[in-house]
Amino acid sequence: MTDRCEETLGVGLLCEGQHDPGVPPAGLRRSPSGVDGLTTEHLIINMGPQHPSTHGVLRLIIEVDGEEIVAVEVSVGYLHRGIEKLAEHRRYDAVGTLMDRGDYVSGMMGELAFALAAEQLMDVEVPRKAHWLRSLASELNRLASHLVWYGTFGLDTGAMGQFLYAMREREALLDILEALSGQRMMFNYIRPGGVVADMPLGLTEQIRTFLSTFDTYLDEYHQLLGGNEIFQMRVKGIGTIDRQMALAFGLTGANLRAAGVDFDVRRARPYAAYPELDFEVPLGTTGDAWDRYIVRMGEMRQSARMIAQLIDGMPEGAFTAKVPRIIRPNAGEAYASVESSRGETGIHLFADGTEHPYRMHYRGPSLFAAQALEEILPGHLIADAVMIVGSTDIMLGELDR
Amino acid sequence: MRPAIADIERLLAAFEETTVAEETPGVVARVSLADVGDVLAELKSAGYESLVDFDGMDTGELIELTYRMRSYSFDVELFVKTTVAYGGTIESVWYEYPSALMPERETAELFGIHLAGHPNPKRLLTTDGVAPLLRKDVPIRTVEEVRAR
Amino acid sequence: MAIDKFTGENSIAFIRSEQLFDFARRNSLWYIAFGIACCAIEGLMSASGPRFDFDRMGVFFRNSPRQADVMIVAGTVNHKMALTVKRLYDQMPEPKWVVAMGACACTGGPFREYPNVVLGVDTIIPVDVYIPGCPPRPESVQYAFIELQKKIARRTEERLAARNR
Numbered sequence: 001m002t003d004r005c006e007e008t009l010g011v012g013l014l015c016e017g018q019h020d021p022g023v024p025p026a027g028l029r030r031s032p033s034g035v036d037g038l039t040t041e042h043l044i045i046n047m048g049p050q051h052p053s054t055h056g057v058l059r060l061i062i063e064v065d066g067e068e069i070v071a072v073e074v075s076v077g078y079l080h081r082g083i084e085k086l087a088e089h090r091r092y093d094a095v096g097t098l099m100d101r102g103d104y105v106s107g108m109m110g111e112l113a114f115a116l117a118a119e120q121l122m123d124v125e126v127p128r129k130a131h132w133l134r135s136l137a138s139e140l141n142r143l144a145s146h147l148v149w150y151g152t153f154g155l156d157t158g159a160m161g162q163f164l165y166a167m168r169e170r171e172a173l174l175d176i177l178e179a180l181s182g183q184r185m186m187f188n189y190i191r192p193g194g195v196v197a198d199m200p201l202g203l204t205e206q207i208r209t210f211l212s213t214f215d216t217y218l219d220e221y222h223q224l225l226g227g228n229e230i231f232q233m234r235v236k237g238i239g240t241i242d243r244q245m246a247l248a249f250g251l252t253g254a255n256l257r258a259a260g261v262d263f264d265v266r267r268a269r270p271y272a273a274y275p276e277l278d279f280e281v282p283l284g285t286t287g288d289a290w291d292r293y294i295v296r297m298g299e300m301r302q303s304a305r306m307i308a309q310l311i312d313g314m315p316e317g318a319f320t321a322k323v324p325r326i327i328r329p330n331a332g333e334a335y336a337s338v339e340s341s342r343g344e345t346g347i348h349l350f351a352d353g354t355e356h357p358y359r360m361h362y363r364g365p366s367l368f369a370a371q372a373l374e375e376i377l378p379g380h381l382i383a384d385a386v387m388i389v390g391s392t393d394i395m396l397g398e399l400d401r
Numbered sequence: 402m403r404p405a406i407a408d409i410e411r412l413l414a415a416f417e418e419t420t421v422a423e424e425t426p427g428v429v430a431r432v433s434l435a436d437v438g439d440v441l442a443e444l445k446s447a448g449y450e451s452l453v454d455f456d457g458m459d460t461g462e463l464i465e466l467t468y469r470m471r472s473y474s475f476d477v478e479l480f481v482k483t484t485v486a487y488g489g490t491i492e493s494v495w496y497e498y499p500s501a502l503m504p505e506r507e508t509a510e511l512f513g514i515h516l517a518g519h520p521n522p523k524r525l526l527t528t529d530g531v532a533p534l535l536r537k538d539v540p541i542r543t544v545e546e547v548r549a550r
Numbered sequence: 551m552a553i554d555k556f557t558g559e560n561s562i563a564f565i566r567s568e569q570l571f572d573f574a575r576r577n578s579l580w581y582i583a584f585g586i587a588c589c590a591i592e593g594l595m596s597a598s599g600p601r602f603d604f605d606r607m608g609v610f611f612r613n614s615p616r617q618a619d620v621m622i623v624a625g626t627v628n629h630k631m632a633l634t635v636k637r638l639y640d641q642m643p644e645p646k647w648v649v650a651m652g653a654c655a656c657t658g659g660p661f662r663e664y665p666n667v668v669l670g671v672d673t674i675i676p677v678d679v680y681i682p683g684c685p686p687r688p689e690s691v692q693y694a695f696i697e698l699q700k701k702i703a704r705r706t707e708e709r710l711a712a713r714n715r
């Protein structure tokens with residue numbers, strides 16, 4: 001056992017200083033400040049990678065002065081597993097499996113981004129029904145993803161009840177997604193050219209049943225968490241990201257819209273069935289954690305609205321275009337982006353005419369949200385750090401890739 | 402939306418070796434490595450507020466870097482491309498665009514290039530001693546290696 | 551409750567203390583809330599949700615390794631993470647068990663070819679139960695816990711047999 005452990009751990013892998021708490025990371029200051037002859041010292045504490053509120057394996061190295069955060073370093077890479085590199089060795093219809101595991105709570109959107117990028121280089125006309133099914137899958141997945149965020153955001157504040165309700169709803173959604181694609185989380189449903197399968201019989205009724213109660217439940221959930229005065233006091237006014245800062249740090253999605261910037265890829269660069277759908281883009285004003293909460297709750301409502309429209313207007317026809325068994329797009333470069341649950345997911349694809357992508361770059365919105373934390377957190381209390389990290393809704397799978 | 406090519410050409414007229422053309426992903430401005438910092442500063446003053454994406458690609462001889470810029474006020478997008486040799490050095494643009502902080506570190510580490518002017522040029526994703534994994538000459542594990550686990 | 555098996559009608563049981571401890575351990579397997587990747591959503595989050603509700607088996611999460619008996623390694627372990635996993639395992643008090651959840655923790659899974667990924671967590675720490683799947687369904691995790699309970703029960707018998715030999 002020990003031999004193997006050494007073999008695995010010892011091949012020059014562990015960076016010096018990375019795991020050694022004795023060495024303060026560069027960029028963090030260790031400045032003693034004196035009050036009435038008493039000297040105090042800033043304390044460096046380490047949060048993560050195993051921490052219940054970092055939503056995965058995020059590591060924050062925090063320098064505190066008493067309870068107040070002075071400086072933060074975000075350390076990532078604990079889930080780096082080479083999605084971009086491995087995509088160069090997968091066929092085009094199999095890259096979706098990697099994209100699922102990137103942003104693992106909303107896999108459909110990752111698949112969709114890749115499919116859109118590949119289709120730009122293929123001579124293929126995607127049928128109308130495929131567009132609608134893609135939108136349907138995305139919106140269902142967005143609901144499931146936002147429910148995870150809602151549940152865990154409450155957990156960060158110390159609430160427990162809403163987590164169970166959110167999980168109950170999510171299970172109903174996962175049942176629908178499983179009926180649609182065959183898996184609960186890793187779908188590989190959206191592929192270049194269309195989707196894998198049509199809606200099974202009876203799914204429309206299943207979705208209607210779900211929607212019939214969802215709106216009422218959503219009000220209830222909003223009351224449960226957002227109507228709670230303690231919760232409001234804890235999230236209002238913390239973690240403010242104003243418009244200028246959001247743009248400078250490249251934030252997208254709900255984090256950007258909470259700052260009042262009206263940009264939604266579904267609206268600004270329409271794809272799939274979104275041009276034909278009627279929906280609103282909820283906006284915030286100040287960009288604090290409370291606004292991000294409100295925007296995401298509003299998005300859930302809009303998603304439910306869209307799902308209702310999508311199942312009512314689902315067109316007839318083929319669910320996929322005719323694509324060869326082995327897809328070989330034309331050589332070239334393509335960029336496609338979609339609005340995933342966390343922001344803008346982009347795929348930069350280089351094809352060289354073979355059956356494998358030459359290079360695929362995956363723009364994860366969480367990476368940009370995470371680096372903004374270094375700027376937002378200083379000045380807050382350490383208890384608020386958890387709330388702010390929770391409110392940005394980062395997903396480590398697409399952060400490290 | 403795509404900006405007019407003439408606008409970008411006028412904006413970047415001061416930089417020689419700059420070509421602006423329409424390609425599949427959008428309007429692409431190819432600039433030389435030395436000019437990148439100035440070009441991006443110029444674009445920022447012209448209203449491109451956000452650097453949305455930054456990535457690299459190994460062409461086999463060089464590393465091609467892509468900056469994806471977006472202006473929310475004018476709702477336009479622009480790709481700026483440049484190339485750097487293996488083991489070369491790129492100038493960090495974090496001062497204009499703080500969003501480049503981590504993507505630059507990531508690209509530098511995974512393609513084996515160096516960063517100049519970066520406040521924290523440490524490795525981002527992997528530990529010390531790991532080869533630049535996204536380069537084409539770094540292979541992935543073979544089937545035999547995986548089997549011999 | 552299963553305690554009837556021991557006590558019978560008279561509510562008195564004569565058992566060895568270690569047997570009692572094993573009984574208690576078997577029915578309160580607290581796992582450390584340590585999700586690494588996608589599997590954590592299924593194995594830790596859905597599992598503690600209302601549908602699968604692991605609490606009824608006495609399986610509950612603790613946030614500190616010092617209070618946990620079981621470690622569910624739910625996700626891909628890479629070389630940067632490996633030392634943290636090992637350190638967490640070392641911090642858990644004896645007796646402790648490890649469940650390797652998902653293809654990644656068992657063998658490296660879909661990412662096995664990437665040089666930065668550890669080929670299975672059993673190269674770092676000893677594993678008691680492997681759950682295949684990508685991700686395994688919460689039912690499989692439940693089954694893994696039942697197997698783990700059986701394994702602990704077996705250990706009592708083995709110890710007794712060794713003593714009586």
Ligand code: SF4
Pocket residue numbers: 101587588589590624625626651652653654655659660683684685686
């Ligand atoms: S086994 Fe599959 S679901 Fe589990 S962590 Fe690995 S890739 Fe994710």
